[in-house]
Amino acid sequence: MAANGEWWAGYRGWPIALVGGLLAVLASVLIPAAIAVVDDEPKEGATRQVTVFAIQAQRGGKTTEPRLDAIKARLEKLKPGYGFTLLDVSSGSIVAGESAVVSKLANGCKIKTTLTQSADDSGKFEIRCEMSRGKDKPTATRVKTPLNQLFLLEYPLADGSVLLVGIGAR
Amino acid sequence: MRCSEVIHELATPAADRDSSALAAHLAKCESCALWAKRDAQIELLWEATRPESPSAAAWDATWSRVSRSIEPAERVAVGSGRLAVAFRARRFARFGLIVLAQAAAVLLVVSLMWRSEPAPHQVHLAALDRATHLQPASGVQEKLIEIEEGRVVLIRVSSAAQQVVSIASGPAEGGVDDWFVFFNEVEPLASNSVVAMQE
Incomplete structure (x- = not known):
C-alpha cells in the first residue's frame, strides 16, 4: 500500500492525526505539571483536625464555667479542692509539620502543639507540645496517641495554680 | 458500647450491628442520643430532597446514544472506491494517534521518573525538619509517651x-x-x- 502511494492520495485524516499528536504532546507536558501541583498540596490522609484547650485550676477557687459541666466531676476528682476556668480553645485542620498555638493563657504562657506524624500503621498520631513562659526554657513533651481521644498535660504555674492543657485530634 | 463506637455505628452502620447495645447506650447517653436525633433528621432531609435515580430504560437509552456516537465508522458501508479510501485514511489516522499516544506515554513515564528523584534541597529540608522536631534545644532526646486506646x-x-x-x-x-x-x-x-x- 505504501509503495504505490495510494493511501497518501486519498488520505484526509492528517488533520485528525496532527491535532491528536498535538493533544498527546500537550498531555505529556500538562499531566506531570498537574501532578506536581497536587503533590504540593497537603495530602488528605495527612490532615488532622487538632483541638487544643487550656483550663486553669485554682486552689480554693469555684467552677462557674458552664462549658465545663460535662467534665466538672472528672476535673474535681482529678484536682480535689480546685476551681476551674476554661481559658482558651483552638481547633483547626493542620498537616504534619504544622503547629497550633494557644496563647490566651495565664502568666504569659504559650502552648505550641506541633503535629509531627499524622497517623502511623496503628492509627495513632504523634504530637509535640511545647510550653513556654517568658524567658524560661520551653518544656517539650512528645506524645503518640489514638485519634478521637483526649489527653491532658499539667503544668504548675508560679502563682500556685495549675494549667491543664487538653489535646485531641480526629 | 462506648460513645465513639456508637457515633461510628450511627455514621456507618455495619451489617452485624448490635441494635440492643446501641439502643441501651442511646437511652443512657444524652450526647449520643442528640447525635442520633440529628443523624436521623439529616437522613429524612436527604430522603425528602434527593433527586430520583434514573430508570433502567433511561440508562439503556443513554448508553445506546453513546455507543452510536463513538462507532460511526462501523456503520459506513465499505463498498465504493472513494469510501474505501476514506476508510483506509481513517484507519491510518487511528494508527497515527496510537503511535503518538504511545510516544506521549513514554514521555510521561520518563518525566514522572525524573520527578521522583528528590532534589538535593528537598532532602536537606526533610532532614532539618526531623531534626527540629525530635531534638530539643538542649540536644537531649525527648522521650516519647505512648497512650493506649481507651485510656x-x-x-x-x-x-x-x-x-x-x-x-x-x-x-x-x-x-x-x-x-x-x-x-x-x-x-x-x-x-x-x-x-x-x-x-
Whole structure:
C-alpha cells in the first residue's frame, strides 16, 4: 500500500492525526505539571483536625464555667479542692509539620502543639507540645496517641495554680 | 458500647450491628442520643430532597446514544472506491494517534521518573525538619509517651520530669465516655481557628 502511494492520495485524516499528536504532546507536558501541583498540596490522609484547650485550676477557687459541666466531676476528682476556668480553645485542620498555638493563657504562657506524624500503621498520631513562659526554657513533651481521644498535660504555674492543657485530634 | 463506637455505628452502620447495645447506650447517653436525633433528621432531609435515580430504560437509552456516537465508522458501508479510501485514511489516522499516544506515554513515564528523584534541597529540608522536631534545644532526646486506646492520661510536666497518670481507662457507668463527650462539646467552642505555622 505504501509503495504505490495510494493511501497518501486519498488520505484526509492528517488533520485528525496532527491535532491528536498535538493533544498527546500537550498531555505529556500538562499531566506531570498537574501532578506536581497536587503533590504540593497537603495530602488528605495527612490532615488532622487538632483541638487544643487550656483550663486553669485554682486552689480554693469555684467552677462557674458552664462549658465545663460535662467534665466538672472528672476535673474535681482529678484536682480535689480546685476551681476551674476554661481559658482558651483552638481547633483547626493542620498537616504534619504544622503547629497550633494557644496563647490566651495565664502568666504569659504559650502552648505550641506541633503535629509531627499524622497517623502511623496503628492509627495513632504523634504530637509535640511545647510550653513556654517568658524567658524560661520551653518544656517539650512528645506524645503518640489514638485519634478521637483526649489527653491532658499539667503544668504548675508560679502563682500556685495549675494549667491543664487538653489535646485531641480526629 | 462506648460513645465513639456508637457515633461510628450511627455514621456507618455495619451489617452485624448490635441494635440492643446501641439502643441501651442511646437511652443512657444524652450526647449520643442528640447525635442520633440529628443523624436521623439529616437522613429524612436527604430522603425528602434527593433527586430520583434514573430508570433502567433511561440508562439503556443513554448508553445506546453513546455507543452510536463513538462507532460511526462501523456503520459506513465499505463498498465504493472513494469510501474505501476514506476508510483506509481513517484507519491510518487511528494508527497515527496510537503511535503518538504511545510516544506521549513514554514521555510521561520518563518525566514522572525524573520527578521522583528528590532534589538535593528537598532532602536537606526533610532532614532539618526531623531534626527540629525530635531534638530539643538542649540536644537531649525527648522521650516519647505512648497512650493506649481507651485510656485517658494526665501528663504532669515539670522542668525536671514528666509523670504519666491514668485518669480514665474506659467509659463511666452507663457506657458514657465523659472525656469523649467533652471533646465533642469543646471542639465547636474554639474562639478562633488554629494558627497553623509551617516549621
